[in-house]
Amino acid sequence: MRVRRAAVDLTVEVGPLTLPNPIVAASGTFGHGTELTGVCDPRELGAITAKSVAIFASAGNPPLRVTETGTDGMLNSVGLPGPGIDAWIAHDLPALEATGARVIASIWGRSVEEYEAAARPLKAVGDRVVAVEVNLSCPNVEDRSNVFAHSETATHDAMAAVVGALGDAVPVFAKLSPNVTDLVAIARRALDGGATGLTLVNTVMGLAIDADTCRPKLGNGVGGLSGAPIKPIALRAVFDVTRALPGTPVIGTGGVMTATDAVEMLLAGAHAVGVGTATFADPRATLRIVDDLRRWCARRGIRTVRELTGGLAWP
Numbered sequence: 001m002r003v004r005r006a007a008v009d010l011t012v013e014v015g016p017l018t019l020p021n022p023i024v025a026a027s028g029t030f031g032h033g034t035e036l037t038g039v040c041d042p043r044e045l046g047a048i049t050a051k052s053v054a055i056f057a058s059a060g061n062p063p064l065r066v067t068e069t070g071t072d073g074m075l076n077s078v079g080l081p082g083p084g085i086d087a088w089i090a091h092d093l094p095a096l097e098a099t100g101a102r103v104i105a106s107i108w109g110r111s112v113e114e115y116e117a118a119a120r121p122l123k124a125v126g127d128r129v130v131a132v133e134v135n136l137s138c139p140n141v142e143d144r145s146n147v148f149a150h151s152e153t154a155t156h157d158a159m160a161a162v163v164g165a166l167g168d169a170v171p172v173f174a175k176l177s178p179n180v181t182d183l184v185a186i187a188r189r190a191l192d193g194g195a196t197g198l199t200l201v202n203t204v205m206g207l208a209i210d211a212d213t214c215r216p217k218l219g220n221g222v223g224g225l226s227g228a229p230i231k232p233i234a235l236r237a238v239f240d241v242t243r244a245l246p247g248t249p250v251i252g253t254g255g256v257m258t259a260t261d262a263v264e265m266l267l268a269g270a271h272a273v274g275v276g277t278a279t280f281a282d283p284r285a286t287l288r289i290v291d292d293l294r295r296w297c298a299r300r301g302i303r304t305v306r307e308l309t310g311g312l313a314w315p
Contacts, residue, residue, distance in 0.1 A: 026276030033092030126169030159193030197249030231255025242269025
């Protein structure tokens with residue numbers, strides 16, 4: 001039995017953003033443009049985050065790029081292939097706009113200057129995207145010791161450069177890594193650099209080994225673990241950061257496979273919820289989670305999903 005859509009208000013506010021529901025397609029899982037829009041109507045989602053692009057076109061890492069790691073787990077070393085920001089704006093963004101999607105652009109770089117350069121073209125299309133996500137935390141770049149989100153200073157400087165390039169044209173969210181000792185300190189520096197809010201978190205570093213060949217399964221060696229196994233890590237990250245930095249807009253991401261997972265992320269303090277790996281198994285997973293979240297709230301008499309954010313009853 002379907003619950004009437006009017007029974008529960010799924011609208012959320014993520015800082016200056018108002019989204020029709022809290023479910024956001026995570027970067028890297030919905031494609032650069034319209035790859036999935038034929039089977040998953042983006043108008044039914046809170047927003048979709050496009051795959052991260054740089055100032056330059058990139059080919060990504062050698063195969064094998066993705067491997068399963070057990071129940072609902074995935075290890076990837078895709079390596080951020082993409083057409084470059086100018087080509088994305090010229091071709092992919094208009095195609096997404098035509099579907100009615102609310103688009104979050106995502107950028108990356110290997111230096112502060114490259115982050116700034118990738119951000120600059122987005123200023124002119126600030127009215128065509130709802131936000132810009134700054135991917136400071138992808139572990140699959142050439143030098144894994146130089147991940148921006150592993151350094152307070154690098155995080156601050158990259159965010160300051162991006163915000164300086166964009167001005168007030170569009171809200172900016174810093175995507176941070178769980179692979180650090182003190183995530184709260186890095187989150188604070190991202191906000192000091194001008195971030196509107198945070199995306200918490202990216203993948204957890206991992207390794208898969210082929211025992212028969214005595215070699216790593218992935219072509220690039222190590223990769224980023226995602227899916228259900230990292231949900232407790234993501235929940236802890238969201239809870240720690242939102243408790244230490246109250247009022248910070250957060251898109252909680254990591255291991256969300258079901259509506260119950262999304263509820264847990266909201267209770268931990270997230271204002272919206274990113275869904276990524278679930279889409280690889282089911283391209284319509286985000287839509288299923290939206291519908292199931294509405295049912296979950298209706299069964300419990302919850303009239304607005306915003307009531308859930310930060311609602312964890314801590315011991």
